[in-house]
Amino acid sequence: MLNFKGGIRPDSHKYTKNFNITDSLSPEFVKLAVNDSPICVNVGDNVAIGQKITNDYRFHSPICGTVTNTDCGYVTINNNHECTVSNECKPFSKKLSDATFNDIVSFVSKKSIRFDDDYLDTRLKKSLNKVSILLVSCGETVPFSCSRNRILSEHKKEIIYGTQIIMKALSIRKAAITIEALDLKNRFELKKALKNNNNISVVTHSSKYPAEHPKILKDQFLNKYFSNDRDTTADNVLVVGCEEVFELYNSFRTGLPMISRVITVDGDAVLSPKNIKTPIGTDINYLLNFCETNINELSSIVINNPICSSYNKDCEYTKKDISCVLALTKKFEQVGSYNCISCKKCRDVCPVELDPIELLKNQIETTKCICCGACTYACPAKIDFSPIYERTEADYE
Amino acid sequence: MNKYSVNTYLKSPETTYTISIDYILALLPIIFWSIIRFKLTTAVIVSSCVFADIITDVVFKFLSKKKLTLPSLKNIYGALIFSLTLYPETSPVVAIVGAIILSILFNILNSEGNSYIFVPLVARVITFALMPKEFHAPEQTPYFSILNGMIPNESPVELFLGSADVTLGSLSIVAILLGGLYLIFRKSSDFRASSAYLLLSLVLSLAFPIIKARGVESTLYELLSSEMLFIIFFVLTDMQSTPKKKGLRYLKGALCALLTFTIKRTNYTIDGFYIGIIVVDLLFSIICMISDKIEFAKECKNEQ
Numbered sequence: 001m002l003n004f005k006g007g008i009r010p011d012s013h014k015y016t017k018n019f020n021i022t023d024s025l026s027p028e029f030v031k032l033a034v035n036d037s038p039i040c041v042n043v044g045d046n047v048a049i050g051q052k053i054t055n056d057y058r059f060h061s062p063i064c065g066t067v068t069n070t071d072c073g074y075v076t077i078n079n080n081h082e083c084t085v086s087n088e089c090k091p092f093s094k095k096l097s098d099a100t101f102n103d104i105v106s107f108v109s110k111k112s113i114r115f116d117d118d119y120l121d122t123r124l125k126k127s128l129n130k131v132s133i134l135l136v137s138c139g140e141t142v143p144f145s146c147s148r149n150r151i152l153s154e155h156k157k158e159i160i161y162g163t164q165i166i167m168k169a170l171s172i173r174k175a176a177i178t179i180e181a182l183d184l185k186n187r188f189e190l191k192k193a194l195k196n197n198n199n200i201s202v203v204t205h206s207s208k209y210p211a212e213h214p215k216i217l218k219d220q221f222l223n224k225y226f227s228n229d230r231d232t233t234a235d236n237v238l239v240v241g242c243e244e245v246f247e248l249y250n251s252f253r254t255g256l257p258m259i260s261r262v263i264t265v266d267g268d269a270v271l272s273p274k275n276i277k278t279p280i281g282t283d284i285n286y287l288l289n290f291c292e293t294n295i296n297e298l299s300s301i302v303i304n305n306p307i308c309s310s311y312n313k314d315c316e317y318t319k320k321d322i323s324c325v326l327a328l329t330k331k332f333e334q335v336g337s338y339n340c341i342s343c344k345k346c347r348d349v350c351p352v353e354l355d356p357i358e359l360l361k362n363q364i365e366t367t368k369c370i371c372c373g374a375c376t377y378a379c380p381a382k383i384d385f386s387p388i389y390e391r392t393e394a395d396y397e
Numbered sequence: 398m399n400k401y402s403v404n405t406y407l408k409s410p411e412t413t414y415t416i417s418i419d420y421i422l423a424l425l426p427i428i429f430w431s432i433i434r435f436k437l438t439t440a441v442i443v444s445s446c447v448f449a450d451i452i453t454d455v456v457f458k459f460l461s462k463k464k465l466t467l468p469s470l471k472n473i474y475g476a477l478i479f480s481l482t483l484y485p486e487t488s489p490v491v492a493i494v495g496a497i498i499l500s501i502l503f504n505i506l507n508s509e510g511n512s513y514i515f516v517p518l519v520a521r522v523i524t525f526a527l528m529p530k531e532f533h534a535p536e537q538t539p540y541f542s543i544l545n546g547m548i549p550n551e552s553p554v555e556l557f558l559g560s561a562d563v564t565l566g567s568l569s570i571v572a573i574l575l576g577g578l579y580l581i582f583r584k585s586s587d588f589r590a591s592s593a594y595l596l597l598s599l600v601l602s603l604a605f606p607i608i609k610a611r612g613v614e615s616t617l618y619e620l621l622s623s624e625m626l627f628i629i630f631f632v633l634t635d636m637q638s639t640p641k642k643k644g645l646r647y648l649k650g651a652l653c654a655l656l657t658f659t660i661k662r663t664n665y666t667i668d669g670f671y672i673g674i675i676v677v678d679l680l681f682s683i684i685c686m687i688s689d690k691i692e693f694a695k696e697c698k699n700e701q
Contacts, residue, residue, distance in 0.1 A: 010407055143407055306407045332406045341413050341471065343636040348587070348643070355641065358689070380411045 002220035006351040007208030008374045016146045022276045030281030031076045031317045051086035057110040062259035062279035089255035104169040111257040114320045131238040134175035138242040139212035145324040147262040150275045162245030176203040210372040214239040265291040267326035269298040282318045293327045302326040308373025338381040346375035417470030419585040423576035430572040431565045442492045443480045449496035450476035479517040481566030486533035495524035513682040515638040518671045556621040566627045577630030586634035593650030
């Protein structure tokens with residue numbers, strides 16, 4: 001089992017872990033934040049599902065409807081509740097065994113698959129001739145969030161096929177699907193599904209947060225299997241999420257670009273939590289209403305990670321990198337902080353072995369911090385370490 | 398309805414308050430046993446320590462023009478630890494003077510949380526230096542018997558349950574274990590230094606038994622009758638004096654074991670014992686300061 005120093009074990013709050021993905025969301029409109037991408041539709045145009053709305057293929061319409069607004073970096077589309085799929089959406093035409101890197105990347109570049117900072121096609125281009133090991137991350141230690149877990153539970157074969165696509169594209173011979181050691185059911189089923197596959201193995205990691213973080217996962221893997229030549233092998237490992245490979249496989253099979261995302265909607269103000277396949281650009285209020293959120297008790301909404309949510313305040317519509325929407329009551333409100341008692345817990349839990357309290361006190365900048373929030377979680381004095389994360393993100397920008 | 402948040406929300410249920418309460422609760426079995434055994438004497442020593450500490454803290458803050466707040470539970474814990482390092486026959490005046498010194502030291506040394514010194518032990522040593530005759534140290538303890546080559550009159554079971562006349566904190570091993578196991582259960586402490594201390598102490602005691610003919614028995618008596626268990630659970634687990642790096646914690650425990658073993662065998666007094674631990678604390682203060690500076694310089698170089 002892969003393991004790492006530090007980390008925390010918060011209450012998981014995985015109430016939707018056994019809830020199947022709900023597929024029935026059809027919002028009245030969507031609003032896509034296209035920013036500076038060149039828009040290729042006009043107000044009044046009818047668009048079909050999967051039709052591109054920017055020339056760079058980074059944004060596609062998730063619904064069938066009419067464009068009502070294209071101002072200020074947003075495209076708003078009203079839903080006409082039809083199911084017309086765009087002619088642009090054609091499945092991958094070649095057999096995988098005959099496909100080359102260019103075939104795959106040129107196909108993927110039009111499907112705008114993005115779950116994190118970079119689009120998948122960009123990452124594949126950067127990895128060509130460099131990467132020899134692929135890690136597909138299936139673990140999910142973030143509290144509340146179950147979207148990845150549900151994708152793994154319901155779509156194992158698709159994940160395996162998606163992994164094989166990336167392996168073919170980058171000519172990788174070995175891949176590992178990483179999964180939490182305590183997720184016994186999925187482990188067993190994955191191993192069963194990979195019985196006749198010698199190129200993909202199942203590797204377990206601990207259930208400590210943030211075990212599935214790409215940097216931590218890579219470090220754990222290298223420490224265990226490549227401890228002698230760690231530095232030279234570090235650049236040869238590519239980490240992708242299982243939701244990414246699942247989306248990749250779907251695009252190959254249906255031709256549809258990434259127009260929706262499985263989002264966990266939960267929190268103690270939500271009466272009917274769900275894992276919902278949500279069109280990109282859905283109004284978050286609509287999502288919360290769909291899950292019967294108690295407005296009277298609602299105190300705040302947290303996007304993605306409730307331990308270290310650094311999401312922008314102007315997020316009112318779902319985006320590609322949103323996997324979890326939490327509606328919380330006052331019970332989770334931020335309390336005041338106290339003086340440091342030198343307990344060293346922040347240092348003990350830091351997965352990259354930094355000294356958060358020293359970084360905070362001396363206003364030291366570092367790019368090593370992965371902004372996981374474990375230090376803020378563990379601190380008994382409730383000191384807020386977010387200035388470190390903000391400085392780190394500013395450095396990266 | 399839009400109330401988006403950029404603040405972290407999920408936090409550990411542990412707070413500074415719960416940690417301090419855990420430590421104080423862990424001491425309660427020891428205090429109760431001491432009161433049952435010595436009745437009013439212990440109650441007077443412990444309560445005068447605590448009250449003197451509280452009053453000194455308030456006066457100190459008033460005189461230094463700091464914000465007047467109630468002393469934290471950490472101060473009270475320090476006062477309790479200090480009182481438990483005293484002997485049953487100690488004069489209450491010692492308790493009061495010691496608590497005053499303790500409170501002043503706390504305010505000076507630990508205001509920014511940067512000190513690696515375990516303050517109650519320092520206060521104890523200073524108080525002993527000022528008023529040695531008021532301590533009324535017992536003349537014959539089970540450990541002195543072993544040092545003189547004799548197996549003590551008390552059986553290991555009696556020592557375990559609590560009839561050894563040593564300091565108030567080391568009377569009953571079962572009381573110490575109850576408190577220590579509570580701290581382990583609550584995960585309020587780090588036991589790296591303690592485990593290294595225990596392991597090396599046992600190895601050294603077994604390797605160099607005082608009474609060679611009855612090696613295991615003398616090791617057992619040494620474990621039960623010296624301050625070892627009290628130090629393991631309540632001194633080496635102190636957060637403030639714990640080194641930052643996990644490896645250094647093991648090293649600190651091992652060094653404490655080596656030094657206290659040497660002191661125990663050459664010139665054993667309780668204060669000699671505590672001085673050994675203070676010396677290790679001071680040494681690690683210097684080691685940690687140097688280590689922090691080296692780490693900081695490395696980080697700056699890497700960032701460049």
